[in-house]
Structures are given as C-alpha cells and as structure tokens.
Amino acid sequence: MPYNAANYFTPLVRSKPNERLTELPALGLDADAIAEDFKHYFVHALGRDGNCKSTHYPYKALAMSLRNRLMERWKRTQEAYDEASCKRTYYLSLEFLMGRALGNSMLNLGITEPATHGLYQLGLVLEEIAECEPDAGLGNGGLGRLAACFLDSCATLQLPVKGYGIRYAYGMFRQEIEDGYQLEEPDHWLRDGNPWEMERPEYKQRVSFGGHTETHLDNQGRRHSSWVDTSDVLAVPYDSPIPGYRNGTVNTLRLWQSAATDEFDLDEFNAGSYTEAVESKNHAENITMVLYPNDASENGKELRLKQQYFLASASMKDVMREWKRLRGNDISRFAERNCFQLNDTHPTIAVAELMRLLLDTERLDWEQAWEITRNTMAYTNHTLLPEALERWPVLLFERLLPRLLEIIYEINARHLAEVAARWPGDTNRQRRLSIIEEGDTPQVRMAYLAIVGSFSVNGVAELHSRLLVEGLFRDFYELWPEKFNNKTNGVTQRRWLAGCNPGLRELISEAISEGWISDLEQIRQIEPLAGDSAFRGRWHQVKLDNKRRLATLVKQDCGVLFNPEAMFDVQVKRIHEYKRQLLNVLHVIHLYNRIKAGDTAEWTPRCVLIGGKAAPGYAQAKRIIKLVNNVARVVNRDPAIGDLLKVAFLPNYRVTAMEIICPATDLSEQISTAGKEASGTGNMKFMMNGALTIGTLDGANIEILEEVGDDHFFLFGLTEEEVVALRPQYDPDRIIAEDSDLSRVMELLEGGHFSQFEPGIFDPIVAAIRSPGDPWMVAADFDSYVKAQQAAAAAYRDRARWVSSSIINTASSGKFSTDRTMREYNDDIWGLASVPALEP
Numbered sequence: 001m002p003y004n005a006a007n008y009f010t011p012l013v014r015s016k017p018n019e020r021l022t023e024l025p026a027l028g029l030d031a032d033a034i035a036e037d038f039k040h041y042f043v044h045a046l047g048r049d050g051n052c053k054s055t056h057y058p059y060k061a062l063a064m065s066l067r068n069r070l071m072e073r074w075k076r077t078q079e080a081y082d083e084a085s086c087k088r089t090y091y092l093s094l095e096f097l098m099g100r101a102l103g104n105s106m107l108n109l110g111i112t113e114p115a116t117h118g119l120y121q122l123g124l125v126l127e128e129i130a131e132c133e134p135d136a137g138l139g140n141g142g143l144g145r146l147a148a149c150f151l152d153s154c155a156t157l158q159l160p161v162k163g164y165g166i167r168y169a170y171g172m173f174r175q176e177i178e179d180g181y182q183l184e185e186p187d188h189w190l191r192d193g194n195p196w197e198m199e200r201p202e203y204k205q206r207v208s209f210g211g212h213t214e215t216h217l218d219n220q221g222r223r224h225s226s227w228v229d230t231s232d233v234l235a236v237p238y239d240s241p242i243p244g245y246r247n248g249t250v251n252t253l254r255l256w257q258s259a260a261t262d263e264f265d266l267d268e269f270n271a272g273s274y275t276e277a278v279e280s281k282n283h284a285e286n287i288t289m290v291l292y293p294n295d296a297s298e299n300g301k302e303l304r305l306k307q308q309y310f311l312a313s314a315s316m317k318d319v320m321r322e323w324k325r326l327r328g329n330d331i332s333r334f335a336e337r338n339c340f341q342l343n344d345t346h347p348t349i350a351v352a353e354l355m356r357l358l359l360d361t362e363r364l365d366w367e368q369a370w371e372i373t374r375n376t377m378a379y380t381n382h383t384l385l386p387e388a389l390e391r392w393p394v395l396l397f398e399r400l401l402p403r404l405l406e407i408i409y410e411i412n413a414r415h416l417a418e419v420a421a422r423w424p425g426d427t428n429r430q431r432r433l434s435i436i437e438e439g440d441t442p443q444v445r446m447a448y449l450a451i452v453g454s455f456s457v458n459g460v461a462e463l464h465s466r467l468l469v470e471g472l473f474r475d476f477y478e479l480w481p482e483k484f485n486n487k488t489n490g491v492t493q494r495r496w497l498a499g500c501n502p503g504l505r506e507l508i509s510e511a512i513s514e515g516w517i518s519d520l521e522q523i524r525q526i527e528p529l530a531g532d533s534a535f536r537g538r539w540h541q542v543k544l545d546n547k548r549r550l551a552t553l554v555k556q557d558c559g560v561l562f563n564p565e566a567m568f569d570v571q572v573k574r575i576h577e578y579k580r581q582l583l584n585v586l587h588v589i590h591l592y593n594r595i596k597a598g599d600t601a602e603w604t605p606r607c608v609l610i611g612g613k614a615a616p617g618y619a620q621a622k623r624i625i626k627l628v629n630n631v632a633r634v635v636n637r638d639p640a641i642g643d644l645l646k647v648a649f650l651p652n653y654r655v656t657a658m659e660i661i662c663p664a665t666d667l668s669e670q671i672s673t674a675g676k677e678a679s680g681t682g683n684m685k686f687m688m689n690g691a692l693t694i695g696t697l698d699g700a701n702i703e704i705l706e707e708v709g710d711d712h713f714f715l716f717g718l719t720e721e722e723v724v725a726l727r728p729q730y731d732p733d734r735i736i737a738e739d740s741d742l743s744r745v746m747e748l749l750e751g752g753h754f755s756q757f758e759p760g761i762f763d764p765i766v767a768a769i770r771s772p773g774d775p776w777m778v779a780a781d782f783d784s785y786v787k788a789q790q791a792a793a794a795a796y797r798d799r800a801r802w803v804s805s806s807i808i809n810t811a812s813s814g815k816f817s818t819d820r821t822m823r824e825y826n827d828d829i830w831g832l833a834s835v836p837a838l839e840p
C-alpha cells in the first residue's frame, strides 16, 4: 500500500483550522522550478539516480511535481466553495472514463511548454515519459467518457460540481485479437500505483446490505422503520483533482472503494473459522473489483446491484456529513443547496436511499422527505433501446435491500394514487405507469423510479429527447410535461482538440488567438480561411502529419501499411449491431469487388480503420469483429488490391487511442440505424478535428449536419420515421435481389470467401442481414450508403474542396463543447453560482 499520511495521523482536535500548518509558498510554474521539483522527487522520494533506465520513475516524479501544484489550487477551491456556502451538484455515475491525466493536467495548469523544456534540460523527452501512464478506463464508452468531459468543463466554468463514482480495481478489459477473435485480458491499471489519487480514510462510510426491517412506535406514537441485522461494508474514498483550464480551480472526483469492516469476522473468527472469516472479507472487497464491461444492461446480476447501491449510499451519506459540518443538523433546506445528477438509471437507487436517510435517520415525515428528494434529483437518459432499460427482480431487492424495497413500494403507492386521481378508473394507465412491473417475476423499473423521484428528466440530443417523450416515456410526459428537457451532449475541446492535436491547435491559435480553448464558439472565426489556399495548405499538412502518426500505430498494432495520402475512413466505437459496423464491412467488400472487376477509373485510395470492444457475452458483436479481421486479411493480402484499399481492425480501442485517431481521420463513420443512437460523441471529436462525417439522421448527427450544412456532410439512409414505417413490410431478400452490388457482396459472404477454412462461421451474420425482422435494417440502407461513399470519394479527390470542408467542419463545431452543455445543465437544472478559487 502506498504511504499515506492520513493513515498515520490521529485527527487534531481544534476550534479553528491551523493555518500555520498549511500555509506554504506557491510553487513556481517555470521550467526551472518544475525541473527542481522533479529532481527532488526522482532522487529523494523515489530513490533513483542517473542509471535509471525505466521511464516509469520519471513519470512518477513528474506526476508528483504536478500534483503538488494542483494540491494548492485544490485546497483554495474547496475553501472558496465552503466560504461561499454555495449550492453544489454531485454527478453520480457508475463510470468515469478519464484516460490519462498527465497531459491534461499540464494543459490546464498552462505548463506544457515549461515542463517540456525543464525535462529536456535533464535529457528527458516528455512524450516518452507520458507513455508510461495507463488509461483510467473506468467506463465502457460514451456515457463514461461524457462524465469525464463534464467534469473538465465544470472545473473550467468554476462550477461547484463533484463527481462520485467507483474505484474499480479492474477497469474496462484490454482487448487482444487472436486469429481474428477478441480475447479479454484484465486491466490491472493500479498495479504500479496511481499518483493522482489521494486516499481519504477519514471520510469512510458504512454501507449496509441484507438483514430485515422492523417497525416501532416512538414516544409521540409515530411509526418508524429500522433496518437491522445487516451485513455492512466500508466505503473508502479516493479523491482525484479535476483542474479547470488556467483558472486556479480544482474540483474533485471522489471514487469509492469497498473494504471489510473491522469487525467483519469477529464471530466467525472467534469460533475458529479463520478461512470463512477471510472469505467474508473477500465478499466485501469484491464489490468494487471490476467494471461490468457491457454497455447495455446486464440484467439481474446481484453484484452489479450491489455496486449501484454501494455508490449511492456512500455518496448520499458523504453529502449529508458535509451538510452537517457546514450547516448543522437542520436538514429542511437541503434541496436548496444540493442537486444530484443521475448518469442514466445506474445510480437511481439514490432516490430511495436519500428517502431512507431522511426518514429513518433524520426522522422527517414522508411528505417533507419526499419534497426534499424530489427537488434534489435529476435524471439523464442515454438510451432508447428497450433491452438496455434497467429492471431488477423484486426478489433480489427484497433479499439485498429490504428497507429500500419498502420505500420503493410506498413511493409507487403514492405515485399510483396520484395517477388514479388524475385519470379515475384508467387501470391500464396505472399498470403502464407503475414502478413495479407485474408478472411471473415482478421487477423494479429503474427508469420509472428515476422519473418519479426527480424534478428533471433529460435526453442527450434533440431527436433522442423528442423520441423519449413520444415513445418510451410518453405516459410520464402526459403526467409531468414540465419535467422533460433536452441537453445535447458535447466533448471537451481541451482534451479533444487542444491536447490531442497540437499541430491544429497552433495553426488555429495563430489565426484567431487562443480564446477558443475556453470559448469554442470563437472557432467560427476560422471559417473564412477555408477560402485561403495558403491556410488550406498548412491545414492539409497538419492532417498529413497526424495521419503519419496514426499509420505508425496501425503498422505497429495491426501489421497493416496505411498510405497517409489515402483517405482515412474510420469507425471506432463499441461494437454493437445498432451501430452497424456490419454495414461498413459490406461496403468494404463492395469496394473489393469493384477493384477485382477492374472498375477503378477515378479511384480514391482508401484506408478503412475499425476499432472497438464487444461485450464479452455478445456473440454476434464478436462475430462482427472476426468478420472485419477476415475481410482485412483477404483484402490486404491480395496483390490485385494493392494500395487502392487497405483494411485494419485496431485492437484495444480506448481514450488514448482516440487521441491519436481523431486528429488523423478524414471520414468519420456515424452510421447507426436512425432512432437508435441516443447522441454519439465520437462524431463530435472527429468533426472538431476536421473530419467530414458520413452519417444517418440519428442522434447528434442531425445537429452536426445543421451546424455544418449539407455541402460538408455525407448524408444517407432512412429517417427514423421511415424506419418505423418500413418495419412491417421489410423484405431484405428482395432488396438484395434487386441490388446487383449487394447481391455480389452477399455471394462472397455466403460462398465462404472470407471464411475459407472456417466453414459456416458467418452464417448467423448472413441470417441477420436476410431476416425480415432485422431490427437494424442493414440491407435497407446499403444502396444509399454506397452512393454517399461514392460522393465522399469524389470529394476527396478535389483537395481544395475537401480541405475547405474540413476547415468548415472544425469551424462549425462550436456547439459541441461540453462547456455549452454544462452551461445549459446549470441554467435549466442546477442553478449553481460560479465560484472562483481563493486568491493565493
């Protein structure tokens, strides 16, 4: 265990903070000061010398030097929040996909250049050192990365927002490809320690499971419940600093780790059951062992529900403790000063947990507790897929969280009474609106609990928010129209342009100065430069350099040679049928057919890159990965194809890979079946970095198209309404028969051309495409997709036109900053004041 002062100090009992203990001179931000500090850590703290060959220790020493500089700002930010006595928001999320922290800390502290120089003077190369840092991969994909971008923007806007999550010992699995198949390897990201986090054992909380409930009357004759005979675990917080962009603010991400209570084993221990005692310790520690690697809910897994309650309970109690520290025991005005934003339904049990604390611990009556809870919670939905809506069996709840189930029943009874009063006799409506789904195995519908228990419900793009109130949540919309709103997603331009694309950052800043880094709307100012051929030349050169860098990675990780002059056509995201990587592959096979048939007049050489992880239990998604790899092998080995077409599957797609990929992409593939992708955020990263999008009218693509204009976007495919209308008479066999290109593609697939020594492995893929019930309607959009791809290829051959479109895409990306998204959350939902950190 790393040394941690907090473990060894007993708390000092004082009437006021001891300032003599904590007043320190500010640390310098120049190259010399950083280099001095670096040496101090390298030699004195880590005990290394000039013979040290590994880059790990230099990384650690640099991280420690930066951490000190963050620490003083962190303390002043928290003091400013306390002094302002301001309202705060807590972002509750089972996932925070942070990636690396080093480059981002330097960028936001404004010391990238001095740190680079300081290390250079010591004979060290920053880029090499930075490569040592493992990704903090505590998330699956979009939802987890969105949480990370939100934190960056809140710190930059100086909003008092704290992230609460879980410190998984194992994050998202590492993906290896063997013989074309995905293998999952554990991601032990904490093995070499984590210099960015601070353990805070003094703020540990106790979380209960199991047991049963009892009711009793108090001396005023009021009925109370208590939850007894529980098995408890400890939640130990680890804090990481979240620096704002050059503004002195440092916010907090607090991640909880589970641990056994001290008395965990006493009974069994004393009874001589040593191993059983240690086993129960194991059970406690298992809760935060591993991130569930599926991005659509895995229903009914007990440990997952435990994770959710563990996060919710520890966080609620933590906020209560802070309330009492700052404001004493009167909890009645709690809602005026606190807001919880629920990142999807995963932390929704927080609704019932807050009720439990207010009722059973604070002894409020139901009406008052409910008023507070309902004015405190806000829920964000991230999916329309019905299979991804969380439901938990009532029986599991009863065993694991009996008191919470009682509370949910009571919430539901009162909710249904309200429905009955509004629509007397409409029992069907009551059944539809019930938080409890009746049936053979009754279930708790978490989304309904979230809606009933919150004052705000939002979707993540305009289309998605509209479809929510027209479909999935229609009945609730009729009941409470004022709760529903849209907050279109974004990404932080600090990491996703300034940090990952230094070439473009310099070019843009030289033209319009650096204001865009904290105000992305300013990037519109580069639009006129699309008409400036010298500027276009430099823009093209930056893209080319970035493509060389990506080509090196592809060579290294896939053994495939990408020519940087070719069009880089990229689809990276989780592998899922609705995202239609399969449609992309069908197009690749079609291009292969054209080359083999000699149909190559006016050809645009193309390098197709596909990457992403499949949930370990999602067989069809894994088969699609295998298909991509098999098609790549056939195409890349065929001398007749040469440089006209290359295909690669990039293993282990993650935040750090995207930082190399998006600056190098020409064409961004956003090709989900309309109505299925809630928003997408990769689409925004690509656009910001000057890629053109080929995409459907889905999620935020629609808003991207609106911003950039249809001259600079390759639109194809059915609309959401057309998808719905076509469904009853969808006939893929006919579509295939009537499309000679698609027929030839299917012939190769069905004839085993890509599975020569593995007969039949792609049969389920063929069957899915040919099924009239294909939910993703791959065949329906094929022809339109091929035509859009042709338009893209033609556009790429006209370099002036392409580069100009590329510039216009970046120039039009202002809306897609999470700074804008966070302003909207704050204006419409949170109502926080911006609070600057105290002056040094």
Ligand code: 26Q
Binding pocket: 140, 141, 142, 143, 144, 146, 292, 294, 295, 296, 297, 298, 299, 304, 346, 382, 383, 388, 390, 460, 489, 677, 678, 679, 680, 681, 699
């Ligand atoms: C739930 C229960 C049990 C196990 C796993 C899960 C689970 C985990 C992760 C369910 C869903 C997720 C992740 C969903 C997700 O990433 N959704 C994406 O969110 C992005 C940010 O809003 C959107 O841009 C994407 O469109 C959406 O797919």
